[in-house]
Amino acid sequence: MQDPIEPIESNVRGYARLFPTVFDTAVGSTMTDTHGKSFIDFFCGAGSLNYGHNNRQAKQALLAYIERDGIQHSLDTVTSAKVDFLDAFERIILRPRKLDYRIQFTGPTGTNAVEAAVKLARKQTQRSHVVAFTNAYHGHSLGALALTGNQFFHSEYYGSHNDVTHLPFDGYMGDLDTSTLFEKMLNDPSSGLPLPAAVILETIQGEGGINVASDAWLRRIASLCKQHGIHLIVDDIQVGNGRSGKFFSFEHAGIVPDMVCISKSIGGGLPMSLVLIRPEIDVWKPGEHTGTFRGNNLAFISARAVLEYWNDSDFEQQIEERSQRVQTKLHAICAKHSARQFRVRGRGLIWGLDLRCGDLASETIAEAFKHGLLIEGAGAHDQVLKVMPALTIETSLLEKGLQILESAVDASLFKPVKAPAEVFHTASMSVTTNL
Numbered sequence: 001m002q003d004p005i006e007p008i009e010s011n012v013r014g015y016a017r018l019f020p021t022v023f024d025t026a027v028g029s030t031m032t033d034t035h036g037k038s039f040i041d042f043f044c045g046a047g048s049l050n051y052g053h054n055n056r057q058a059k060q061a062l063l064a065y066i067e068r069d070g071i072q073h074s075l076d077t078v079t080s081a082k083v084d085f086l087d088a089f090e091r092i093i094l095r096p097r098k099l100d101y102r103i104q105f106t107g108p109t110g111t112n113a114v115e116a117a118v119k120l121a122r123k124q125t126q127r128s129h130v131v132a133f134t135n136a137y138h139g140h141s142l143g144a145l146a147l148t149g150n151q152f153f154h155s156e157y158y159g160s161h162n163d164v165t166h167l168p169f170d171g172y173m174g175d176l177d178t179s180t181l182f183e184k185m186l187n188d189p190s191s192g193l194p195l196p197a198a199v200i201l202e203t204i205q206g207e208g209g210i211n212v213a214s215d216a217w218l219r220r221i222a223s224l225c226k227q228h229g230i231h232l233i234v235d236d237i238q239v240g241n242g243r244s245g246k247f248f249s250f251e252h253a254g255i256v257p258d259m260v261c262i263s264k265s266i267g268g269g270l271p272m273s274l275v276l277i278r279p280e281i282d283v284w285k286p287g288e289h290t291g292t293f294r295g296n297n298l299a300f301i302s303a304r305a306v307l308e309y310w311n312d313s314d315f316e317q318q319i320e321e322r323s324q325r326v327q328t329k330l331h332a333i334c335a336k337h338s339a340r341q342f343r344v345r346g347r348g349l350i351w352g353l354d355l356r357c358g359d360l361a362s363e364t365i366a367e368a369f370k371h372g373l374l375i376e377g378a379g380a381h382d383q384v385l386k387v388m389p390a391l392t393i394e395t396s397l398l399e400k401g402l403q404i405l406e407s408a409v410d411a412s413l414f415k416p417v418k419a420p421a422e423v424f425h426t427a428s429m430s431v432t433t434n435l
């Protein structure tokens, strides 16, 4: 297809190349293009559409709010939309989990939340160093970029690794428990690691290739942080909001981070980000860290509406049932092509099918797109297919999408894989493609 925006939009665009069509409408887990072709969405706005496109409850609430001329923009002044959201978040999410956090609204991107959390850890401890992990992804503004692992995004002239040490994530060194390295470095005054202000991690690395940290490793890291007075920041931007099967991904390990970055699906489809802060760490002076679009009231309204899912005691079970369907299919694909030694990793409704070859993954993504399935790649070599449907996807659509995926893998294996024309990455994507 001739790309209609190619002459005007920057060369940096990425997903437009991955999904070469003009999308027009979307409901739930189906997107439709201007030719009337439908696509099942396993991409989910890179994790920002956990409750589906144009979620019906959010849409009704938004229409009513706009109709009554509710406040649109408010910076951080108090509005009824914000009060309702905060009240519901406290009541539905924090209190039942016995979590005591202050909430900071940042600018609307995930990166804004990461920047604020790291900056606050530095301010509160008066230490500058931060530990991040191999294959981490935390965003692209210069502070967050310093924490992101993939070299594709880095150049020395960005000065981008300042004050950050990357340590091996769980599983990075096979069976070796990498938390012991962290422990040794913390206790050795000659290790070269300054006492960090913070450790930041994703419990499941999304962009890094669906690498799932074990609960035991997370508990060990949390305990080391506590012993040494280091703030543990969990970046739950992609795998929070129910993606892991529970509202917060760290609930599985039973840890309580000092700060949590939340974004993407929290806004029920609209941009919104927040940082949860242990009250003792909230040492900001009034107005010391700002942002014009902290007060996205439309997002407060849709966010409030989708929180209702968490009032339903069956919701986690519904995610688990869908999760089982995904796992069954992915393991069947692996078994069918056992000689290829594909791997399956994931939790809840974020699953990776590691094809161990970036070109094969790229071919499969293109083949899936041709047959009406949107899926993206992840991992250092763009070798992992990321299966990330909406938490609310109808099971018939889920099964249909999984079937398309299986056929796309089969078809790609029988094609000679071309040399990639270009490797491109965007803020939430790293894909090698022939498009």
Ligand SMILES: Cc1ncc(COP(=O)(O)O)c(C=O)c1O
Residues within 6 Å of the ligand: 046, 108, 109, 110, 111, 112, 114, 137, 138, 139, 140, 202, 206, 207, 235, 236, 237, 238, 239, 263, 264, 427, 428
């Ligand atoms: C774990 C994680 N952190 C941070 C970000 C950055 O969020 P944003 O692209 O909204 O700035 C992402 C985006 O994919 C992410 O997955």
